[in-house]
Amino acid sequence: MVKFKRRESINNLSASLENYLETIAVLKKEKKYARISDIAKSLDVKNSSVNVAINFLTENGFVIHKKYGYVDLTDQGEKIALEVQRKHSVLYRFLNGLLFIDSEIANKEACKIEHLVNEETIHRLERLHSLLNKYFLTKDEDIANLKEYLEKREE
Amino acid sequence: MVKFKRRESINNLSASLENYLETIAVLKKEKKYARISDIAKSLDVKNSSVNVAINFLTENGFVIHKKYGYVDLTDQGEKIALEVQRKHSVLYRFLNGLLFIDSEIANKEACKIEHLVNEETIHRLERLHSLLNKYFLTKDEDIANLKEYLEKREE
DNA sequence: AAACAATGTTAGATTAATATAACTTTTTTT
DNA sequence: AAAAAAAGTTATATTAATCTAACATTGTTT
Numbered sequence: 001m002v003k004f005k006r007r008e009s010i011n012n013l014s015a016s017l018e019n020y021l022e023t024i025a026v027l028k029k030e031k032k033y034a035r036i037s038d039i040a041k042s043l044d045v046k047n048s049s050v051n052v053a054i055n056f057l058t059e060n061g062f063v064i065h066k067k068y069g070y071v072d073l074t075d076q077g078e079k080i081a082l083e084v085q086r087k088h089s090v091l092y093r094f095l096n097g098l099l100f101i102d103s104e105i106a107n108k109e110a111c112k113i114e115h116l117v118n119e120e121t122i123h124r125l126e127r128l129h130s131l132l133n134k135y136f137l138t139k140d141e142d143i144a145n146l147k148e149y150l151e152k153r154e155e
Numbered sequence: 156m157v158k159f160k161r162r163e164s165i166n167n168l169s170a171s172l173e174n175y176l177e178t179i180a181v182l183k184k185e186k187k188y189a190r191i192s193d194i195a196k197s198l199d200v201k202n203s204s205v206n207v208a209i210n211f212l213t214e215n216g217f218v219i220h221k222k223y224g225y226v227d228l229t230d231q232g233e234k235i236a237l238e239v240q241r242k243h244s245v246l247y248r249f250l251n252g253l254l255f256i257d258s259e260i261a262n263k264e265a266c267k268i269e270h271l272v273n274e275e276t277i278h279r280l281e282r283l284h285s286l287l288n289k290y291f292l293t294k295d296e297d298i299a300n301l302k303e304y305l306e307k308r309e310e
Numbered sequence: 311a312a313a314c315a316a317t318g319t320t321a322g323a324t325t326a327a328t329a330t331a332a333c334t335t336t337t338t339t340t
Numbered sequence: 341a342a343a344a345a346a347a348g349t350t351a352t353a354t355t356a357a358t359c360t361a362a363c364a365t366t367g368t369t370t
Contacts, residue, residue, distance in 0.1 A: 016327065037347055049328050051349060068335060068348060099279040112271040117264055124254040124305040131304055136291065149286055150279045171357065191318060204358050206319060223318060223365060 013062075015115035018084050019043060020053045021062060024073055025081035033070045087114040090126045098129050100147045168217075170270035173239050174198060175208045176217060179228055180236035188225045242269040245281045253284050255302045 013021070023042045027034035040050045054071055057063040062077035073081060088110050095106035137143050168176070178197045182189035195205045209226055212218040217232035228236060243265050250261035292298050 014326075035347075036349090045327090046329060047348060048330080048350080052327080095276065099276065099283065101276055101279065105273065105276075109272055109276060113268055116267045118260065121250065121254065121256055121260075121264060123308070124256065127305045127307070128254065131301075146286075150282045152282070153278070169356075192316085200357090201359060202318065203320075203360080207357080210319095 013080065015112075017053060017057065017062075018080060018115050019111075020050070020057060021073065021077050021081040022084045022088070024063065024071055025078065025085060028073070034072070035070055039071065083119070084114055087117065087119075087122050090122050090129075091117075094125050094129050098132065098146075099150060168235065170267075172208060172212065172217075173235060173270050174266075175205070175212060176228065176232050176236040177239045177243070179218065179226055180233065180240060183228070189227070190225055194226065238274070239269055242272065242274075242277050245277050245284075246272075249280050249284050253287065253301075254305060 020039065020043070023039050024034045027038050027042065031038070036047050036050050036054065039054075040047045043050070054063060054065050057077065058065050061074055062080065064072045064074060091110035091113050092106050095101040095109055096103050099106075101109070137146065175194065175198070178194050179189045182193050182197065186193070191202050191205050191209065194209075195202045198205070209218060209220050212232065213220050216229055217235065219227045219229060246265035246268050247261050250256040250264055251258050254261075256264070292301065
């Protein structure tokens with residue numbers, strides 16, 4: 001059994017630990033609570049792995065968890081979960097809604113990128129997307145043309 | 156001493172191993188050859204770490220290296236190095252040249268993202284960038300306006 | 311060519327993240 | 341309420357990637 005330690009990423013948490021927080025937030029929204037096994041199922045890892053991570057997150061003030069009980073986020077944990085969710089959402093919408101990347105792939109890529117880009121980058125990506133939507137993609141025709149252009153390979 | 160194994164990422168190589176290949180390609184372009192210690196310096200890791208990685212890459216046909224000699228890429232290794240370099244370049248130009256992210260940060264983010272996005276995503280990002288350059292960012296004024304818009308926080 | 315410096319290699323240790331397997335607690339079923 | 345199932349916990353093992361430290365080889369200087 002190895003203890004987790006803090007690492008890179010904005011809040012000093014590893015991608016893996018950020019994922020645990022994000023997943024707890026999603027589960028809480030979906031079913032009002034998050035159990036160890038729910039988290040394990042969502043992330044496709046074993047209960048024991050979740051346990052180790054949750055112990056670390058508990059000891060460091062990101063989640064609340066007493067033995068055999070539900071897992072909850074502290075304010076600090078929730079703040080990070082929300083930040084990661086926002087990054088995911090902006091990235092997903094950019095990839096799927098503007099670049100027309102297949103939704104499953106867009107989701108997977110967003111999942112990975114969300115842990116390693118700065119908030120400022122996300123902000124500017126979001127601004128670019130909304131600027132284009134507002135001024136250059138007002139008609140269905142514009143959108144169809146963009147899609148066609150992006151998919152083209154030759155030239 | 157632990158053996159490397161193949162993992163995710165397009166070509167089935169981990170981000171770390173892709174980085175070694177990319178670095179070798181860069182060094183070869185810069186100084187015509189790549190030594191273990193050059194690679195270590197570039198990646199800010201120790202010689203011994205480079206050695207372990209290079210042994211794995213040699214055994215699996217990505218690089219050529221005999222004891223105490225220079226490191227070279229096989230065709231297979233070079234192919235991957237070029238792909239990663241292309242991803243880096245598209246990502247960097249998008250982040251720095253279109254989103255106006257500070258060049259050092261843009262470079263760091265490109266370095267991380269380059270190992271986990273599909274070629275198709277890179278292609279579309281490049282197409283979007285060149286489309287915008289061609290039709291909507293022809294005057295210096297347009298570019299300045301975009302920069303201002305992207306940086307804005309309110310509203 | 312001997313001495314020294316630089317570079318490269320190897321073995322073993324460490325870290326983060328995961329898994330397996332045995333065990334405990336809680337929940338559900340009968 | 342006893343038995344069975346489900347969920348949670350713990351210890352130990354494994355993997356990728358790195359490090360330290362000892363050692364070997366090569367290159368450079370005198």
